[in-house]
Amino acid sequence: MQQVLTGQAEAAERWNELAERSQRVVQAFWEHQSEQGFQVTDPVSVGKAFLEMSAALWSDPAKMMEAQSKLMQENIALWQSTNRRMMGEKVDPVIEPTGGDRRFKANEWSEDLLFDFIKQSYLLSSRWAQSLVRDVEGIDPKSKEKVDFYTRQYLSALSPTNFAMTNPAVLKKTMDTGGENLMSGLQNLLSDLEKGDGRLAISMTDESKFEVGKNVAVTPGKVVFQNDLMQLIQYAPSTETVYKRPLLFVPPWINKFYVLDLQPKNSLIKWAVDQGYTLFVISWVNPRKELANKSFSDYMLEGPIAAIDAIEQATGESKINVLGFCIGGILTVSTLAYMAEKGDDRVASATLLATMVDLQDIGEVSVFIDDEQLAAMDRHMEETGYLEAHHLAQIFNMMRENDLIWSFVVNNYLLGRDAMPFDLLYWNSDSTRLPASMLSYYLRKVYQENLLKEPGGMVLDDTPIDISKIKIPTYFLATKEDHIAPWGSSYPATSLLGGPVRFVLGASGHIAGIVNPPAANKYCHWINAKKPKSKEDWFEGAERHEGSWWPDWHSWLSKKSGTKKTSPRIPGEGKLPVIEDAPGSYVKVRAND
Structure with missing residues (x-):
């Protein structure tokens, strides 16, 4: 009984500490937002590009309906494929991740019916949205580049791998640890917000393990x-x-x-x-x-x-x-x-x-x-x-968002793991x-x-x-x-x-x-x-x-x-x-x- 009470007291103390840190960090976050000037992602410029794209899309309703019809047919094919698998049939996937996509490498994404369906549904919707904006005609090429880029950013952010309830690895970790990973993840998130003084500075590596002149840049x-x-x-x-x-x-x-x-x-x-x-x-x-x-x-x-x-x-x-x-x-x-x-x-x-x-x-x-x-x-x-330095770092990270942003969000904040020591990522975080x-x-x-x-x-x-x-x-x-x-x-x-x-x-x-x-x-x-x-x-x-x-x-x-x-x-x-x-x-x- 004493152990239970002690454990409850320690948990309560830990939550109080997290609550106090969260309050300070949220205050710093909003102060940072109010003071923020230049942004590499200019919302006005991006908004103009999407308005131009939307006008071009709706100027050709037949093409829009054709795209919608194609997406519906692909989802019907996915339902049929899933039902056949439920009946014990071996079927090929309707869609698979591209060769360089490492988000869905866990076995559950292919072996578990539910997660395989979630994965394929996401991939079909992503391909449809990306194709829709890439095929649009009648807009400025620069605007088209922006729409394509930021559509990809949006789709990457919505990946089921980035949410606790739709990521099998996170669900398993949560059950195995009794939710300890989510508490550790919250601590990591707060630490990264504190490190960035209200700006989220995602930890990509354990920076404490490196020192310039000590174990990197050591050639005499x-x-x-x-x-x-x-x-x-x-x-x-x-x-x-x-x-x-x-x-x-x-x-x-x-x-x-x-x-x-x-x-x-x-x-x-x-x-x-x-x-x-x-x-x-x-x-x-x-x-x-x-x-x-x-x-x-x-x-x-x-x-x-x-x-x-x-x-x-x-x-x-x-x-x-x-x-x-x-x-x-x-x-x-x-x-x-x-x-x-x-x-x-x-x-x-x-x-x-x-x-x-x-x-x-x-x-x-x-x-x-x-x-x-x-x-x-x-x-x-x-x-x-x-x-x-963080402005250019943001640009380069967004160009490989799944590898350099979202993989760390999952690892650090959902799985609750500390970043691994990696010399190249230490250098990457040491910008000028x-x-x-x-x-x-x-x-x-x-x-x-x-x-x-x-x-x-x-x-x-x-x-x-x-x-x-x-x-x-x-x-x-x-x-x-x-x-x-x-x-x-x-x-x-x-x-x-x-x-x-x-x-x-x-x-x-x-x-x-x-x-x-x-x-x-x-x-x-x-x-x-x-x-x-x-x-x-x-x-x-x-x-x-x-x-x-x-x-x-x-x-x-x-x-x-x-x-x-x-x-x-x-x-x-x-x-x-x-x-x-x-x-x-x-x-x-x-x-x-």
Whole structure:
């Protein structure tokens, strides 16, 4: 009896604590809503797109009735199929999840009649709604993209996997634990709202298990140069001799560089050092308001240009090779075109990873970039001086909403589990702010107006640039399933750049296709020495190679790097003194600091 009373008292105390926390969090949530300014999902813009779509739909009632009739027939077929299964008959499903849909992987979704019916009914309705908006005619293409995107967001949110009463795994967990999972889930939800100060900041990984410089970004090196925008890291050699020509990595600044140095087993940085390259890597600052006026030109001059100057001081070498990744690749292309205009030939070769040069097709990012939303963003940044990190994180998460939003809602809040430690998701949550001047110019000139490919379209440091004047050899790596930098926007580099281009297509996506060490023996890549006009023709003639693209890149780059007879270059032994140990202090500044 005493144990029962004690248990009841503990439960009551726990509920009181949850109630008090909930009250504080709800208050913070509503305060956040009232203070909220810029939103990447602009309700006015989205509402206009749906009104336009609705008007177009009802202008053709016959087509609407045809779609309704088709949905009714498919649901009748599902009822018949379910009844046949109830009678013991083995029947094929009316509809199945697509290959990449992992929401319904639990056996109950196929073996249990009720849950199989719920699943198929949802999939039929989702397919019908998505097809309806995709087939509508007579509306602006941009509006159509928005309607399609936000219809998918709505349908994903309504998935039966996201509700306790229609998710078999959650029901089982609730019965097994007596509802303890739901209480734990509520605690996780409150913790995430507290972490976001009223904004839901979903925990994707156990961040307490990682620390930059301790168990991620641990390749030995030293910071040998810094300015307002970046620190330059020189990595310690690991081979008896090194290639004569140094190598510079230019990572993106919308995330931190250590995606290329997560763990020793999957670090492209460590792997490059182990092949004998004298490697330098830019670590970008996490900017605050005082850097609001830093422009795209400043990122070029204080980034790659300053790094090239510093590398010459550190090594005595007047020529280097350079690698750019994502927006760092776009900056690298811009820098190379600028250097060509200036007659600066200090870069001998370039490697470009997941880099777009013709942004006619930018995928779903286009949904967030129109005149209205960019104007709203500019108004917001006039006050803040930068765009907060969580805005871009929201965009990228929404582009893979089931994997990066709803799977964590189910795991954290319905199943009541703590997020698992995962280095890549830790990096993904460690986003950066973006200065107002640079971001506004970049989104308009590069994304919205697609001027990078136009001769003279972009002017950097008062110099019009033309990427066709880039004559150096270039290794171009795109990835087949990249939703951030679609490979169709990378392939035009084969004709737009003025020098020889080796184009390679990796399997998987924006990160997994890049961070693919040979030892993992994962994925594959395609190579085709010919450069037909269309990417489809290129792919049709490409040869598939199993495993990582890294060895192919090393084989190509080594021939551009001089002899491997140079004595190892120790950071600090050149004309640049050591400032601090790698990975430096810039990378450790968090977005909420």
